[in-house]
Amino acid sequence: MSGPALIISFFVLAVASVASALGVILFRNAVYSALSLILTLLFLAMFYLQLGAMFIAIVQILIYAGAIMVLFLFVVTMLAADPRDPDLQDRLPWQRGVAAVLGLVLVGALSYLLLSGTPLNEAARAHGSEALSQVVAQQGNIQAFGQALFHGFSFAFEVTSLVIVVAILGALVLGRKA
Amino acid sequence: MPDTTPTWLLVVASLVKSAILIVILLTIFAYMTWIERRVVARIQGRLGPNRAGPFGALQPLADAIKMAFKEQIIPAQAYKAIYLIAPVISVVVALSAFAVVPIGNSWTPGHPSVWDPWVGDINVGLLWILSISSLAVYGIVLGGWSSGNRYSLLGSLRSAAQMISYETSLGLALSGTLMWAGTLSMVSIVRQQTLQGQGIWFIVAQPLGFLIYIIAAVAEVNRAPFDLPEAEQELTAGYLTEYSGLRWSLYQMAEYINMITVSSVATTLFFGGWSFFGLERIPGLSIVIFAVKVAFFLFLFIWLRATLPRIRYDRLMRLGWQFLLPLAVLNAVVTAACVALGLPWWVNGLIGLAIIVAVLAITWQRSRQTRFAISKTGAELLPPSVRLVKSIEPELGLVNGGETAVAGVERQQALLQDGRVQV
Numbered sequence: 001m002s003g004p005a006l007i008i009s010f011f012v013l014a015v016a017s018v019a020s021a022l023g024v025i026l027f028r029n030a031v032y033s034a035l036s037l038i039l040t041l042l043f044l045a046m047f048y049l050q051l052g053a054m055f056i057a058i059v060q061i062l063i064y065a066g067a068i069m070v071l072f073l074f075v076v077t078m079l080a081a082d083p084r085d086p087d088l089q090d091r092l093p094w095q096r097g098v099a100a101v102l103g104l105v106l107v108g109a110l111s112y113l114l115l116s117g118t119p120l121n122e123a124a125r126a127h128g129s130e131a132l133s134q135v136v137a138q139q140g141n142i143q144a145f146g147q148a149l150f151h152g153f154s155f156a157f158e159v160t161s162l163v164i165v166v167a168i169l170g171a172l173v174l175g176r177k178a
Numbered sequence: 179m180p181d182t183t184p185t186w187l188l189v190v191a192s193l194v195k196s197a198i199l200i201v202i203l204l205t206i207f208a209y210m211t212w213i214e215r216r217v218v219a220r221i222q223g224r225l226g227p228n229r230a231g232p233f234g235a236l237q238p239l240a241d242a243i244k245m246a247f248k249e250q251i252i253p254a255q256a257y258k259a260i261y262l263i264a265p266v267i268s269v270v271v272a273l274s275a276f277a278v279v280p281i282g283n284s285w286t287p288g289h290p291s292v293w294d295p296w297v298g299d300i301n302v303g304l305l306w307i308l309s310i311s312s313l314a315v316y317g318i319v320l321g322g323w324s325s326g327n328r329y330s331l332l333g334s335l336r337s338a339a340q341m342i343s344y345e346t347s348l349g350l351a352l353s354g355t356l357m358w359a360g361t362l363s364m365v366s367i368v369r370q371q372t373l374q375g376q377g378i379w380f381i382v383a384q385p386l387g388f389l390i391y392i393i394a395a396v397a398e399v400n401r402a403p404f405d406l407p408e409a410e411q412e413l414t415a416g417y418l419t420e421y422s423g424l425r426w427s428l429y430q431m432a433e434y435i436n437m438i439t440v441s442s443v444a445t446t447l448f449f450g451g452w453s454f455f456g457l458e459r460i461p462g463l464s465i466v467i468f469a470v471k472v473a474f475f476l477f478l479f480i481w482l483r484a485t486l487p488r489i490r491y492d493r494l495m496r497l498g499w500q501f502l503l504p505l506a507v508l509n510a511v512v513t514a515a516c517v518a519l520g521l522p523w524w525v526n527g528l529i530g531l532a533i534i535v536a537v538l539a540i541t542w543q544r545s546r547q548t549r550f551a552i553s554k555t556g557a558e559l560l561p562p563s564v565r566l567v568k569s570i571e572p573e574l575g576l577v578n579g580g581e582t583a584v585a586g587v588e589r590q591q592a593l594l595q596d597g598r599v600q601v
Contacts, residue, residue, distance in 0.1 A: 031323060055302055
């Protein structure tokens with residue numbers, strides 16, 4: 001995909017994903033918020049698809065929309081209070097202000113980086129995006145990804161799996177105490 | 179697909195092929211309901227639907243008309259929008275998962291065209307099926323939650339837990355085949371199993387993987403004996419409780435289409451897809467070969483439903499996490515070692531068979547304690563849950579005044595084994 005088609009599809013996706021992301025924080029019903037989050041994640045997968053990263057897009061759906069959000073929804077449908085209950089009130093009113101400030105900081109930082117443009121150019125120079133796209137064209141999407149994961153970044157990969165094991169053990173220990 | 183194909187032709191071809199595929203899937207769904215009722219009736223010694231048309235073959239049509247004209251009740255306590263859209267999510271997800279399944283050889287082998295009998299051959303085909311079918315649980319969870327009914331909610335939560343538990347084993351079981359195939363594209367996986375590829379169906383290299391896959395697949399599509407979400411004794415009809423009319427049949431449709439999808443994946447990954455010892459070179463025949471293989475698995479689903487009683491919920495979870503998942507990990511490790519060491523396929527197959535035999539032997543040995551209660555004399559009694567007496571101890575064993583206690587016990591045990599004594 002290239003040219004005007006790319007631009008148009010980007011803007012459609014951008015508006016849709018921002019709208020669904022707003023839904024996450026604006027819905028009063030926790031289940032609707034969770035559904036909006038799922039929708040946002042699906043739109044994010046479409047962004048990856050648009051960039052030609054088929055593998056990342058599919059894995060995004062598989063892990064976030066398919067596994068993690070199911071667990072979210074599982075808990076929310078079971079435990080969330082009925083939003084039609086008139087006694088329901090916000091017990092943490094102060095968090096809105098803090099969230100707004102932190103959100104502004106994030107947006108500011110990201111736009112500064114984007115507009116100044118330095119990190120992007122440096123990343124492209126450091127990793128050689130040209131060479132990378134050649135590898136992808138030669139070996140295919142997943143093969144290139146697997147090569148990078150298990151040869152270039154194998155140490156980081158192993159450390160990550162260790163961190164996850166520690167997290168699982170931690171959850172087990174905490175769960176057993178209670 | 180050749181790069182010279184114009185985009186509009188690709189879009190048109192995909193749309194036409196999708197439309198044809200949806201029509202085929204819906205027809206199979208309609209006739210699966212009829213075939214299932216006939217087969218189950220036959221196994222249970224009944225007749226089944228036999229009034230509408232020859233052999234009752236018009237029954238699906240009659241059912242469709244009935245469903246279409248039924249009132250669709252929306253409960254007052256329901257979340258209306260979600261309640262209405264949940265069955266649609268189920269069906270859409272079930273249909274889109276099928277998009278990457280190749281149902282036949284390309285029309286002109288060696289010359290790919292846009293009209294080949296699959297909607298899309300993407301290089302992450304299998305992951306596509308896994309990720310889309312992992313979304314299937316939303317249709318059920320949302321339907322159950324939005325009904326505003328405790329039975330529905332509990333049924334849907336059970337289903338969510340079940341699907342998440344078995345998805346892990348399912349994916350791991352497939353990974354063994356992927357290691358042999360070396361590709362995720364469904365078309366290439368089939369090509370690997372033809373005579374031009376490795377020349378074997380991957381079932382011979384992955385017997386253990388296949389067994390785990392088929393068990394996990396039955397659980398994943400919520401079919402008997404794993405149809406806990408609709409366990410009517412405990413949960414009325416589970417997430418389906420409040421649904422009626424067309425939306426109820428949409429859920430049924432999703433269930434049957436999912437059945438077809440997991441059968442197709444089993445066929446493609448373990449039984450060579452549309453290949454059959456060179457016969458697949460005739461393109462029309464390859465579709466027939468594929469259909470026959472899938473039909474076998476669909477029959478297996480019906481057969482299982484008619485044969486096995488429903489498993490208890492805690493046992494279902496234990497089976498998934500403590501039995502299937504460790505086995506799937508073991509299979510993945512063994513397969514990875516075989517592939518990495520460059521061993522031939524039959525080594526992997528023999529190791530898999532050995533593990534299956536060992537597991538069966540251990541299960542048989544250990545299940546003696548649940549099938550029988552071992553008495554002090556070493557005799558096998560029926561377990562307390564099955565026999566209708568509280569306990570048989572030697573001092574209780576005097577059934578006839580003249581006999582000694584020991585003889586009485588043995589006699590009573592013999593009677594208990596027959597099932598004749600109901601104290």
